[in-house]
Amino acid sequence: MKKLSICFYTDVFFPSVGGAQTVLHNLAIACQNLGHQVVVLAPKPKPKHVKSYDDSQYPYDVVRFTPPRSKKIGNRLILKDLFKVYREYKFDVLHCHAAYPQTYVAKWFRKFVDVAVICRPHGSDIVPTGGIRRSPYATKRMVQGCAAADAFIAQCQFMADVMTDFMVPEDKVAIINNGVDIESFWAVEPFEAERPYVISVANLIGRKGIDVMLEGFAKAALEGVDFRVVGNGSELPGLKAQAEKLGIAERVIFEGSKFGDEKLSLIRGAKLFLSASRKEPYSNSLLEAMAAGIPVVASAVDGSLEMVKPGINGWLFPSENSAALAECLVSGLADENERLKVVETTRTYIQRHDWPVIAAEYIELYSKHLPSAT
Numbered sequence: 001m002k003k004l005s006i007c008f009y010t011d012v013f014f015p016s017v018g019g020a021q022t023v024l025h026n027l028a029i030a031c032q033n034l035g036h037q038v039v040v041l042a043p044k045p046k047p048k049h050v051k052s053y054d055d056s057q058y059p060y061d062v063v064r065f066t067p068p069r070s071k072k073i074g075n076r077l078i079l080k081d082l083f084k085v086y087r088e089y090k091f092d093v094l095h096c097h098a099a100y101p102q103t104y105v106a107k108w109f110r111k112f113v114d115v116a117v118i119c120r121p122h123g124s125d126i127v128p129t130g131g132i133r134r135s136p137y138a139t140k141r142m143v144q145g146c147a148a149a150d151a152f153i154a155q156c157q158f159m160a161d162v163m164t165d166f167m168v169p170e171d172k173v174a175i176i177n178n179g180v181d182i183e184s185f186w187a188v189e190p191f192e193a194e195r196p197y198v199i200s201v202a203n204l205i206g207r208k209g210i211d212v213m214l215e216g217f218a219k220a221a222l223e224g225v226d227f228r229v230v231g232n233g234s235e236l237p238g239l240k241a242q243a244e245k246l247g248i249a250e251r252v253i254f255e256g257s258k259f260g261d262e263k264l265s266l267i268r269g270a271k272l273f274l275s276a277s278r279k280e281p282y283s284n285s286l287l288e289a290m291a292a293g294i295p296v297v298a299s300a301v302d303g304s305l306e307m308v309k310p311g312i313n314g315w316l317f318p319s320e321n322s323a324a325l326a327e328c329l330v331s332g333l334a335d336e337n338e339r340l341k342v343v344e345t346t347r348t349y350i351q352r353h354d355w356p357v358i359a360a361e362y363i364e365l366y367s368k369h370l371p372s373a374t
Helices: 019-033 071-089 102-109 136-146 157-165 182-186 210-220 236-246 260-268 284-291 322-334 336-353 355-368
Strands: 005-010 037-043 061-065 093-097 116-119 151-154 173-175 197-201 226-230 252-256 272-275 296-299 314-317
Touching: 005 019, 005 071, 005 102, 019 037, 019 093, 019 284, 019 355, 037 071, 061 071, 071 102, 093 102, 102 116, 102 136, 116 355, 151 157, 151 355, 157 173, 182 260, 182 284, 182 336, 197 210, 197 260, 197 284, 210 226, 210 236, 210 272, 210 322, 226 260, 236 252, 260 284, 272 284, 272 322, 284 296, 284 336, 296 322, 314 322, 322 336, 336 355
Parallel strands: 005 037, 005 093, 037 061, 093 116, 116 151, 151 173, 197 226, 197 272, 226 252, 272 296, 296 314
Antiparallel strands: none
């Protein structure tokens, strides 16, 4: 197979942290490990949020552009940055990591340069309730841009259905799940806590449902078990107050943001992983828990319905139903033999999500849409 030069064009990137950034970072590394050339075109962080950053830490090249002040009139200005990257890297594939504004810029770029344009929406950019879809102007431009893409990648069937509902032709949509670096989890020792614990890793924002998890944990009344919450966000003060009101503050540990081996160790040491997201296209946190061999308890929404197989890699409960969450917690911890059986099947289930496997699927799709292949 031809070695490719791939430009990942994104509107979000480190040092800001989130699922989209994590997916792009790991995909870029995995593609490079397969022998392909990678460059990431990403926005400069806003100075008021980040004083300094170091792109030399990444094993692939990163080129930064200045985000336009107005997306209405400024998006085409990014074309000059895209052309600059093309002159240096002569990329074969332009991977748009989000549907808008990336595909709109790509539409104009390919008027001058013949490359494969592949779009991988995040989820929040294209779902009907997302911020972009609430703007008729942005939606119109996104439709125009999407028409110029050769193919789309959906993380799951839920996202594939969203795309086809958005007028993306069904034959242009391929389902490739998010990946996870399985090897990295088994290179880290589990965290040793004084008491057993369940864990959640999420930004502390409303749609992640931390409030539902706190209610469920309180209702479960698990004697001698803690709940460790890894993450940060605007909801933290309210969540701490909620834990106090529920009488569980002494058993809820807000860890703050954790990264690298420290985060992996905390996940590996847990008995169960909790997610109560109100919306979740395809959760990286659930994949990380499964890679660590930890059974998950998750709300039955969106892509989580496809990821979690009850009795195989975890348990599902109806969204917003804290009592049902409590029942899952109790049953998941009551029978240690049953929990360990699910641990074993979880390890088997997650193997097909290993990043080298997922990256190979991306490369195969990219190759099908090279100008020379069509």
